Amino acid sequence: MTLMTMPKAATQDRPGKSETQTMKALVYQAVGKKAVENRPKPEIAATTDAIVKIVKTTICGTDLHIVKGDLASCKPGRILGHEGVGIVDKVGPAVTAFKAGDRVLISCVSACGKCVYCRKQMYSHCTTGGWILGNTIDGTQAEFVRIPHADNSLYPIPAGADEDALVMLSDILPTGFECGVLNGKVEPGCTVAIVGSGPIGLAALLTAQFYSPGEIIMIDLDDNRLAVAKRFGATATINSTDGEAVAKLMKMTGDRGVDTAIEAVGIPATFEMCEQIVAAGGTIANIGVHGKQVALHLERLWDRNIDITTRLVDTASTPMLLNIFKSGKIDPKLLITHHFKFDKIMDAYETFGHAADTKALKVIIEA
Numbered sequence: 001m002t003l004m005t006m007p008k009a010a011t012q013d014r015p016g017k018s019e020t021q022t023m024k025a026l027v028y029q030a031v032g033k034k035a036v037e038n039r040p041k042p043e044i045a046a047t048t049d050a051i052v053k054i055v056k057t058t059i060c061g062t063d064l065h066i067v068k069g070d071l072a073s074c075k076p077g078r079i080l081g082h083e084g085v086g087i088v089d090k091v092g093p094a095v096t097a098f099k100a101g102d103r104v105l106i107s108c109v110s111a112c113g114k115c116v117y118c119r120k121q122m123y124s125h126c127t128t129g130g131w132i133l134g135n136t137i138d139g140t141q142a143e144f145v146r147i148p149h150a151d152n153s154l155y156p157i158p159a160g161a162d163e164d165a166l167v168m169l170s171d172i173l174p175t176g177f178e179c180g181v182l183n184g185k186v187e188p189g190c191t192v193a194i195v196g197s198g199p200i201g202l203a204a205l206l207t208a209q210f211y212s213p214g215e216i217i218m219i220d221l222d223d224n225r226l227a228v229a230k231r232f233g234a235t236a237t238i239n240s241t242d243g244e245a246v247a248k249l250m251k252m253t254g255d256r257g258v259d260t261a262i263e264a265v266g267i268p269a270t271f272e273m274c275e276q277i278v279a280a281g282g283t284i285a286n287i288g289v290h291g292k293q294v295a296l297h298l299e300r301l302w303d304r305n306i307d308i309t310t311r312l313v314d315t316a317s318t319p320m321l322l323n324i325f326k327s328g329k330i331d332p333k334l335l336i337t338h339h340f341k342f343d344k345i346m347d348a349y350e351t352f353g354h355a356a357d358t359k360a361l362k363v364i365i366e367a
Contacts, residue, residue, distance in 0.1 A: 025079040025142035026345050031069035036345060039079065042138065042146035047094035048112075050150035052104060057084035057140045057365050058167050059352045061200060062289050065266070066135075070291030074135045081141030082108040082133040083170035085163045088154075089144060097151040103163075105155040105322075106140060106147060108133060108171035109315045113152040124312035129153070131312060141345065143367065155318060158326055164339075164364050165325065168203075168332030172362065173321055175287060175313040176203030176264075181211065182317075183309040184260035184285035189214045191253060194234075195273050196264035197225040199335055199361045200287055202232055204262050206330060207321075209233050213260075217252065219245050219273070224359050232334065246276045253279070263287060268294045275301060283307040338363040 025039045042051055060083060066074045074080075088102045098104060110129035111118050117125040124130050129149050133139040138146070147153050157166060181204055186192055190213045194201045197220035208216055217236045218229035226237040236252060238245045250257065257279035263271050266288025274284045275297050284306065296308075324330050337360050340348040348365050351358045 023143035024342065025138070026081065026349075028066055028074060028076055028078050028080050030076050032067065034067055034080070034346075034349065036343075039138075039142065041144050044090060044092045045146065046148065047092040048149050048151065050091045050095055050098060050147045050154065051089040052084075052086040052106060052145050052147055052154070053089045053367075054084050054086045054140055054143060054145060055103075055367050056086075056163055056167050057081050058170075058362055059141075059348060059365070060171060061198065061266070063134065063141075063349075064353055065289045065291060068291065070289065071135070078134065078136075079138035079142050079145075080134045081139035081145075082106075082131065082135070083167055083172075084140040084145070085157060085166050085170075086140075086145070091150060095150045098154055098156070103157040105157055105166050105318075106133075106145070106170055107153050107155065107315045107318060108174075109313060110148045110153040111315075112149045118152075121314060121316045123152075123314045123316060141365070143342070155322065158322070161326070162333060164336055165331065165333040167364060168335055168362065169318060169321055169325065171313065171315075172199055172203045172335065173207060173330075173332055174315045174317050176200055176205075177207035177210075177317050177321065178313050178315075179287040179309075179311040180204035180262040180264065180285050181208045183283070183311050184208075184262050185283050185307075186211045186213055186260050188212045190259040191215045191217070191256075191279075192260045192262065193217045193219060193249060193258040193274075193277055194262045194264055195219045195270045196288070197222065197229045197237075198264065198355070201262070201264035202229060202335060202361065204264060204287065205229060205232050205234060206332075206334070210324075215252075215258075217249060217258065219249070222356055225355075225361075228361070240273075246273060249277050258282060260285060266290050268292055272297070278304070278306050281305045283309060286310045335362045336364055337361045340365050342367055 027037045111123035115127040218234040261274035261278045263286045
């Protein structure tokens with residue numbers, strides 16, 4: 001991704017802003033290696049940019065995939081992170097919707113609003129944006145971040161809103177909703193299985209309930225996460241440790257399978273499970289980030305009239321989700337289990353990366 005670099009132009013600075021020219025940032029150094037480094041504070045590179053001082057951020061499962069070496073697009077040396085809330089520090093002269101001092105929600109996807117993909121609301125494939133934060137440009141796990149296309153990539157924070165909860169609207173809730181629920185064609189009375197009861201699967205569970213499905217069955221290896229899923233509204237849970245999850249689900253559904261199978265892990269075994277449990281005429285909606293080849297068993301599926309969908313979140317639903325949040329009809333804070341200060345971000349990674357032991361869902365990292 002190449003952004004046009006504009007000549008230095010007048011910028012609007014936040015009153016009393018920090019004059020610090022270096023900052024702390026969490027950097028992906030090599031496969032299996034990350035560390036906190038001192039980095040230069042970002043500067044305006046295009047007239048549509050904003051510099052945001054991070055107040056709260058979090059860690060995504062995708063960040064773990066990057067550190068494992070699963071995403072070739074993210075090169076060593078990159079500051080990780082694509083979620084957060086903050087305070088606008090300065091804006092480029094073409095930014096009209098925000099000014100220095102505004103409190104903002106950062107979208108995980110940057111959108112120019114003008115290219116062929118943005119005009120289709122496929123913001124994740126914006127020709128000069130998309131999912132670039134913490135991927136192909138430096139991200140939000142730092143004291144400051146540069147936000148391209150700021151007018152279309154930031155949202156004003158409602159007065160008095162819970163900023164911890166709002167961090168969940170940067171990525172996880174729109175991802176679960178768009179890639180899982182919308183792509184999965186969840187509708188009233190249907191039967192849904194969500195394979196993976198981690199944070200993204202739970203986000204799909206919360207947002208699937210907008211459409212009143214008849215059953216939502218959660219499948220996972222972790223009894224703690226399945227218990228959380230029951231509290232969040234799952235009608236049934238299956239622990240797949242014994243290898244009998246498919247048989248148990250088929251028995252629950254009278255050997256029919258489910259109308260919607262949502263894959264929310266990103267490994268071959270869970271996608272292939274979805275292939276086994278989807279009913280004729282149903283939909284497999286993939287959310288997981290896959291770093292390895294997955295077998296597509298067309299010898300079983302060729303005559304089943306099923307749909308298989310893939311998607312990178314577009315965040316087109318973020319305004320709607322913000323309205324639902326403001327109305328109190330969804331509580332994203334349910335997903336948050338741990339809090340850390342930024343100087344403990346390595347501890348936050350350790351906690352999030354060993355969720356089976358720590359019972360972590362989402363962590364909040366505060367400035």
